[in-house]
Amino acid sequence: MKRQEIKGILQSDAIGSTIKVSGWVRTKRESKNVNFINLNDGTVLSNLQVVADVTVFKEELLKKINTGAALTVIGELVESGGQQRVELVAKEIEVIGEADPDKYPLQPKRHSLEFLREIAHLRYRTNTFSAIARVRHSMIFAVHKFFTDKGFFNIHTPIITASDAEGAGEMFQVSTLDMSNPPRKENGEIDYSQDFFGKQTNLTVSGQLEGELAALALSKIYTFGPTFRAENSNTTRHLAEFWMIEPEMAFFDLNDNMDLAEEFLQYLIKYALDNCIEDLTFLSQRAQQEEKNKPQDQRSMELIEKLKMVSDNEFVRLTYTEAIQILQNSKPAKKGKFQYKVEGFGTDLQSEHERYLVEKHFKKPVILIDYPANIKAFYMKVNEDGKTVAAMDVLFPQIGEIIGGSQREERLDVLTEKMKAMDIPLDEMSWYLDTRRYGTVPHSGFGLGFERLITFVTGMSNIKDVIPFPRSPKNCEF
RNA sequence: UCCCUAGUAGCUCAGUUGGUUAGAGCGGCGGACUGUUAAUCCGUAGGUCGUAGGUUCAAGUCCUACCUGGGGAGCCA
Numbered sequence: 001m002k003r004q005e006i007k008g009i010l011q012s013d014a015i016g017s018t019i020k021v022s023g024w025v026r027t028k029r030e031s032k033n034v035n036f037i038n039l040n041d042g043t044v045l046s047n048l049q050v051v052a053d054v055t056v057f058k059e060e061l062l063k064k065i066n067t068g069a070a071l072t073v074i075g076e077l078v079e080s081g082g083q084q085r086v087e088l089v090a091k092e093i094e095v096i097g098e099a100d101p102d103k104y105p106l107q108p109k110r111h112s113l114e115f116l117r118e119i120a121h122l123r124y125r126t127n128t129f130s131a132i133a134r135v136r137h138s139m140i141f142a143v144h145k146f147f148t149d150k151g152f153f154n155i156h157t158p159i160i161t162a163s164d165a166e167g168a169g170e171m172f173q174v175s176t177l178d179m180s181n182p183p184r185k186e187n188g189e190i191d192y193s194q195d196f197f198g199k200q201t202n203l204t205v206s207g208q209l210e211g212e213l214a215a216l217a218l219s220k221i222y223t224f225g226p227t228f229r230a231e232n233s234n235t236t237r238h239l240a241e242f243w244m245i246e247p248e249m250a251f252f253d254l255n256d257n258m259d260l261a262e263e264f265l266q267y268l269i270k271y272a273l274d275n276c277i278e279d280l281t282f283l284s285q286r287a288q289q290e291e292k293n294k295p296q297d298q299r300s301m302e303l304i305e306k307l308k309m310v311s312d313n314e315f316v317r318l319t320y321t322e323a324i325q326i327l328q329n330s331k332p333a334k335k336g337k338f339q340y341k342v343e344g345f346g347t348d349l350q351s352e353h354e355r356y357l358v359e360k361h362f363k364k365p366v367i368l369i370d371y372p373a374n375i376k377a378f379y380m381k382v383n384e385d386g387k388t389v390a391a392m393d394v395l396f397p398q399i400g401e402i403i404g405g406s407q408r409e410e411r412l413d414v415l416t417e418k419m420k421a422m423d424i425p426l427d428e429m430s431w432y433l434d435t436r437r438y439g440t441v442p443h444s445g446f447g448l449g450f451e452r453l454i455t456f457v458t459g460m461s462n463i464k465d466v467i468p469f470p471r472s473p474k475n476c477e478f
Numbered sequence: 479u480c481c482c483u484a485g486u487a488g489c490u491c492a493g494u495u496g497g498u499u500a501g502a503g504c505g506g507c508g509g510a511c512u513g514u515u516a517a518u519c520c521g522u523a524g525g526u527c528g529u530a531g532g533u534u535c536a537a538g539u540c541c542u543a544c545c546u547g548g549g550g551a552g553c554c555a
Binding site: 031034107108114236352451475 | 479488490504505507511512513515517545546549550552553554555
């Protein structure tokens with residue numbers, strides 16, 4: 001007999017049929033005449049209730065059915081008198097894998113997220129983390145579907161790179177040299193010519209520069225790959241290893257870029273609402289429980305309501321200069337409530353300022369554009385005013401910056417001047433500059449932090465809970 | 479990296495101004511009862527209190543350093 005999955009069984013009308021299921025025990029309740037076993041196989045949030053008559057099965061067998069044990073059950077699907085629509089009356093039970101109840105760390109009770117993070121290899125077996133995993137998968141699929149439907153090509157940009165000019169953050173070095181005794185040059189510096197690649201190499205911090213190369217031939221491309229930053233960041237929204245989506249489009253100006261970013265985010269959120277509602281409803285209830293412990297003014301909107309709010313409403317678009325004005329005229333600024341003062345043009349916006357704009361002033365996502373040139377990366381296009389660049393940051397409630405992008409500087413002379421001013425070695429970047437030398441065109445792109453998106457969609461508050469195995473300073477378990 | 483905070487049984491926590499054999503709930507185990515729903519009731523076994531120093535007649539309880547977790551900031555996605 002072929003095994004059926006619980007997702008299908010729970011929707012099945014085949015009352016009276018004999019079926020075979022396999023899964024892991026969530027809870028077992030013992031009665032005088034029958035045992036109730038909640039079985040979950042991860043295909044869906046809900047469990048299948050298996051009813052085992054104590055007169056049919058040996059006590060020896062029933063004792064092995066503990067939380068965490070793996071079972072295969074053959075039985076008859078019947079209507080249930082309890083809370084669930086259907087249940088399985090067991091005829092045969094096989095314990096495939098036992099789980100010693102004295103040692104198995106997951107108990108039929110609520111665990112803290114911090115504890116579950118320590119046993120990340122087992123946390124998939126909880127409702128919360130299996131729900132997150134399913135939502136995460138749906139979002140991966142939706143990303144590829146969105147771009148495919150729009151005629152984008154997916155590009156695999158390199159994981160190991162030799163360029164360290166991107167400036168997106170500290171890099172992890174990749175080397176096969178003997179770290180305890182590396183070969184050295186006469187001046188004492190490490191001799192990387194003897195390293196695997198014959199030069200110093202790192203894990204990528206962004207696929208953007210390589211993405212630009214492809215976009216300037218294929219028109220519209222996107223990358224979706226791992227990204228590594230060796231920043232010593234200890235926050236709820238940073239990881240040392242995370243996944244980033246970076247579309248890059250030839251012949252797109254900043255407005256086209258913003259339109260795409262907004263449409264993309266709304267598409268993803270709508271996709272989650274349309275395809276993951278059972279998991280989202282569970283995650284919402286989970287979040288509401290947590291909210292009860294917070295003071296009234298710090299509570300956030302109910303998850304599904306929040307997702308609909310973002311997917312159904314246009315984002316606010318305003319310039320950096322307009323944002324500065326709003327902030328300077330804001331109540332917290334006048335009352336001196338901001339920790340960092342807004343000094344006028346040139347001030348780098350702090351997260352308290354971004355949060356004020358998104359959560360208090362506009363109460364919806366905001367796209368900020370035209371930042372001062374000196375606080376942004378070298379490749380961003382200089383605007384006509386000469387002091388701002390065509391940058392855009394999409395700011396979300398709670399998350400902050402979920403997307404960062406720009407129209408790229410396509411003019412060779414302007415770009416090289418800027419690189420010189422920022423001490424970026426032109427010779428190492430000659431391959432990049434070739435795009436501007438030969439058939440250069442206006443183009444734009446952005447980067448979406450995938451885990452930040454998942455954090456928002458699932459309503460989780462720590463980014464370490466939306467990636468299966470988080471890598472962060474002092475933590476590389478599993 | 480900086481600031482704040484925590485580190486006590488498997489988990490979540492309580493341990494009063496430092497003072498005799500360190501407590502509870504949940505979970506586990508044993509039993510009772512029951513078509514149950516993180517069942518209920520009774521009983522029972524688990525810890526020397528993050529690590530290393532120090533103060534003191536006496537430290538889980540005070541001090542110092544380190545480690546780890548959590549929150550916030552910076553950096554950013």
